[in-house]
Structure formats: C-alpha cells, structure tokens
Amino acid sequence: MTNQNVVVSDAKSGIGLALFSSAVAKPPPAAAQGGGFVAIPRKKPLKKLETGSGAARISAWVDSMRASSPTRKPLSESEDQIKSSWIKQLHHPSALTMFEQIINASSGKQIVMFLDYDGTLSPIVEDPDRAFMTKEMRKAVSDVARKVLPYSHSYREVYNFVKLSQLYYAGSHGMDIKGPAKDSNNREVNANANLNDNQGLSFQPAREFLPMIDKVYKVLLEKIKSTPGAKVENNKFCLSVHYRCVDEKSWNALAEQVKSVLNDYPKLKLTQGRKVLEIRPTIKWDKGKALEFLLESLGYANSDDVFPVYIGDDRTDEDAFKVLRDRGQGFGILVSKGPKETNASYSLQEPSEASYAFFATFGGMEKITATWTLEACR
Numbered sequence: 001m002t003n004q005n006v007v008v009s010d011a012k013s014g015i016g017l018a019l020f021s022s023a024v025a026k027p028p029p030a031a032a033q034g035g036g037f038v039a040i041p042r043k044k045p046l047k048k049l050e051t052g053s054g055a056a057r058i059s060a061w062v063d064s065m066r067a068s069s070p071t072r073k074p075l076s077e078s079e080d081q082i083k084s085s086w087i088k089q090l091h092h093p094s095a096l097t098m099f100e101q102i103i104n105a106s107s108g109k110q111i112v113m114f115l116d117y118d119g120t121l122s123p124i125v126e127d128p129d130r131a132f133m134t135k136e137m138r139k140a141v142s143d144v145a146r147k148v149l150p151y152s153h154s155y156r157e158v159y160n161f162v163k164l165s166q167l168y169y170a171g172s173h174g175m176d177i178k179g180p181a182k183d184s185n186n187r188e189v190n191a192n193a194n195l196n197d198n199q200g201l202s203f204q205p206a207r208e209f210l211p212m213i214d215k216v217y218k219v220l221l222e223k224i225k226s227t228p229g230a231k232v233e234n235n236k237f238c239l240s241v242h243y244r245c246v247d248e249k250s251w252n253a254l255a256e257q258v259k260s261v262l263n264d265y266p267k268l269k270l271t272q273g274r275k276v277l278e279i280r281p282t283i284k285w286d287k288g289k290a291l292e293f294l295l296e297s298l299g300y301a302n303s304d305d306v307f308p309v310y311i312g313d314d315r316t317d318e319d320a321f322k323v324l325r326d327r328g329q330g331f332g333i334l335v336s337k338g339p340k341e342t343n344a345s346y347s348l349q350e351p352s353e354a355s356y357a358f359f360a361t362f363g364g365m366e367k368i369t370a371t372w373t374l375e376a377c378r
C-alpha cells in the first residue's frame, strides 16, 4: 500500500533523517509482527519482467513470481548456518552490532536518512491496507524527527500513517516526491523541483502517465475479478497487483490477465516486489534517482560532510543502495531475515530492529543500548 521514503535533517545536531515509502495514506498504527518463519534466500536476483506474447513468457513470469515469494518454512540446519554467517560476519553484518562503527563513520557529518515503508517501517502483512506501523515504530520515527528537526515546516499533504510534517515523502517508487521547501539549514530547493502553492517541494517525473495509469487501473480491476484473492492497488504512478492471498494454482491465470492488459500499453512496464506485480511507467526513474534528487534538493549533493543512510527491504530499494555504494557515501541497510544479493552494507532482520536503529543513529544511543542488548539475546 505504501511506497514512500522520508528525509529530515538538522544542522545543530549534525544529524539528519529522511524517509521513503510507496503509496497513499495509512490508518493509525496497530501492532502486527511477522511470524517466526524465515524466507529461503533467492539464488539469483530476478530480472525485470518483460511483456510480449507466448506461453513461455507467462511461465517465466510465474517462475519469477514463485522465486520472489519463497515458501515460508523453518530453516534447515545448513540454511541456518548460511543465514547466521551472512548476518553475523562477512559482507552484511547486522547494523545492531555495527553501532559504533556507524556512529564513527558519520561523526561530524550531517546524516540524512532514507526509509522505505512496507517491510521496513511496517511488517509485511496479508492485507496491504493494514500494513500499519507499530506504536513503537511510530514513536521511534517521530522521536527521531523531533530530535533531528525541532521546528516544524508548514506541510499540508502529510501522509496519514506517519503524520510528520518535517519529512520528505517519495511515494510510488520515488515518482511522487513531496516535502517542505527548505531544510532546517534554510537551503533552497534545487532548480528542477517545483514549488506548490504552499511553497513545498513537489516533483512528479511521471506526471503525464497519470491518465494512462488511471485507465489501466480500471481495466485491471475488471480483469482480475475472476481470480480469488487478487487485489489491485492504485499507487498513483504505479499499480500493484497483489497475489499474496491468491492460490498458487491461479498465479498462471493472474499473470495472463495482467499481461493481456500490459500488451496494450507498451509505455508501461512490469516489475516485481514481495508477492506483488508492479506496473509502472517506462521512465528512467527509481528510488536511487529519487534519493539523488532529494540530496540535491536539500543542498547536500556535492557535500563531503553528508552521510546518507538508506534502509529498505525489497528489490526496488537496491537502486538506492547502489547509488550510495557507487558514490562511496553513507551506506545501505537491508531488512531481511535471510541472505540476499544486495548492494547494502549492513542488515537488519525485521522492522522492529529498524526502530532501534533509528534511536541509535539519532542520538538515543545510551538509552537504547540496553534494550538492543536484550533483544539481540532473544
């Protein structure tokens, strides 16, 4: 339901925060934690799905749907070993154990934090309309935002589920950016950004696709009616066809339905997330580009004293991790229970760990260390 990311920053503390997520408003938070199962890692990253004709193409889609939605089952002993070596050492240690290194690396720099929503701030749940943040997570994000940006900007279009006016939102995989016009240092937004009538930042690189997306949404709603459990979400610049509640026997039929619609719209492409097929414009824009745009808009693009951190859980977040890796600036943190190929530097296992990370990064270190230690021992 959501694909936004948020940004906040503060000169006084030398720390800043930014948050990303995907769609529209969420209702108030409710506690919902994921189960005690672990996703089995994918062997290879999945390719972008293509449109075209033929049963082979559909079968490739379904294979890809299956691979992006690993069966939930307890890990075998060897899988458990792989998982623990992935998290504990080598390439992607848990951010919880790298606390001091993270703080040291960012010392004296302005931290700008980018946060994915689904699977990062909220746990993955069956019904995308019920992907609420827990009370703890809401508190963590709002405490961080308060600490980092103690004064409020005027911002009308705050998403209901976060309700923090200091944050910049990048909805629809970074295609719907909104936020205050100036950061806390009073830096002006860049020349590419449009100012809305409230002088807030607003940038929608796929605006011309809106009528097409609306039309396709209606067609898709009709098409998938015959597939029990399927759901289409209109995320403004991106349509999400959820199959989490669809019986696997019907995935083929669902893929056919989606493909038949896409065949009529060559300017739209299909990508994938966690049990979701995403239809979006074929423009060269992704969460990585959105991250760069936001850094530039905040006046941080060429600055050596800026330390961006991006936390996300899904394939679309890899674009942002890669930007940070390529820039050699800041780092990415992947939220994942199991090993995955990733451009992130560190890992967290689930959203509840991410809330600790916010506290820690934003100065509540002493307060949180004890809790972290406790959690880590569970």
Ligand SMILES: O=P(O)(O)OC[C@H]1O[C@H](O[C@H]2O[C@H](CO)[C@@H](O)[C@H](O)[C@H]2O)[C@H](O)[C@@H](O)[C@@H]1O
Residues within 6 Å of the ligand: 001, 002, 003, 004, 021, 022, 023, 116, 117, 118, 119, 123, 124, 125, 126, 127, 128, 129, 131, 173, 233, 235, 240, 242, 244, 273, 274, 275, 276, 278, 314, 315, 316, 317
């Ligand atoms: O790449 P993201 O910004 O994380 O967005 C991907 C999709 O996220 C949401 O769906 C996911 O979370 C749902 C709620 O937990 C879950 O039911 C679904 O299976 C997940 O794929 C969002 O609802 C979609 O619109 C996004 O495409």
